[in-house]
Amino acid sequence: MLSKPKIIEKWQKRNRFGRPGTTLITKKIAIHYTGQADVEGWQTVSYFNNVVANGYKVNGKYVYASSHYVIDLDGTIFQLIPTSEQCYATNSANKYAIAIEVATTGEDNHYTDETYKSMVHLCAWLCQYKGLDCKTDIITHTDVVGKAYKLCPIYMVKNPHKMTQFKTDCHNLKSGKITLDNIINCTSPDYIKNSSTSPLPKxxxxxxxxxxxxxxxxxxxxxxxxxxxxxxxxxxxxxxxxxxxxxxxxxxxxxxxxxxxxxxxx
Ligand SMILES: [Zn+2]
Known part of the structure; x- marks a missing residue:
């Protein structure tokens, strides 16, 4: 059995903008990116819990947004909403999806090694906990809303083979084929060099x-x-x-x- 990752609880108060208290029956896990590279995850937590949850207007309209989890650039996992309740992150999939907002780095919005490891650990553990299949039940926000609406998380949408590798890593961790220590960040710019696969032709x-x-x-x-x-x-x-x-x-x-x-x- 895979151990539960360390999670820092930052429970959001009940409010109509992010934590309505409606029941969630989990069928999918949706990953997101916070929208801007190198913004620390705790700032995203604070935005949801201390700004949006109090009623925040953009162009005269209230923002409705939240996430079950936020993963920071240093790999810290925050939880804001219990997985028994719905959040507002994944549009029509809010009814059945756990949402994870993940901080990104660099021009292409890839993941730090620490962030990637936490993503794999959290998603694999959630699949174990909720009885889901890592290969079919981990999705992107774009899988739900389409590319014309939003590219989220942008790195995974633009590099679909990395999303496939990520799901394989989750599956392998959940099934015990790999351990936490040998998760390799496939989104790292150094990935090809570091991996055991044969070198790329020039x-x-x-x-x-x-x-x-x-x-x-x-x-x-x-x-x-x-x-x-x-x-x-x-x-x-x-x-x-x-x-x-x-x-x-x-x-x-x-x-x-x-x-x-x-x-x-x-
Ligand atoms: Zn998203």
Whole structure:
């Protein structure tokens, strides 16, 4: 059994803007980002508990917002709302989702090693506690509201393979395949260097005309253009997929790793 992570309780008072006291039957765990990189999590806690909960207006309208948990840049986990009650974070999923707001760092809003470890520990433990499946029941805010409404948490939405890795890490911790000490932060800029996976090629050369894509998938809708035989591209990341893996190019586009189409240059 996975132990409960250390949690600092900062209970929000009952109020109509963030803690209405309605019952929550948990079916999903939704992760969020606080919206601005390098803002400490305790400030988010204070905003919910000391500002929003007292009635806070933006453009003349009351803000309704809260979160069950907030994870700080140093990995501290705060809890504001009991998991038996609904919060206001995930729109239509408030009825069935526990919400976790997570502080982010850097231009791309990735996670510090301490934050990532706490995210995995908390989500894995919540799945154990609530009888949920880490691979299917941990979701993003965007999974609920769609990309046009909000990219949240922005790093995970823009790097879906990292979200998959995160869920795998939660699953592996919950099932005892890994321990807390060997959680590796897959969102770290150093991840490829530090991980045991084979090194990335510096570039690839196209052997046979092949599509490059807006997203790391092979759907028709993600086609962005055609890479011509002989073209050379710089590689910045590897996207691990259930079927064929893809490389992320410096341009931000994705291309297959299938050796029929490309040749790797190290
Ligand atoms: Zn959100």
């Amino acid at each position: 570039m690839i050369k196209v052997k046979k005309d092949v599509n490059y894509r807006k997203y790391p998938d092979f759907k028709t809708s993600s086609i962005a253009g055609v890479a011509k035989a002989g073209d050379i591209f710089t590689i910045v990341d590897l996207v691990e997929r259930n079927d064929t893996n893809m490389y992320k190019l410096k341009s931000g586009y994705y291309i297959t790793t299938n050796k029929t189409y490309i040749e790797e240059i190290y």
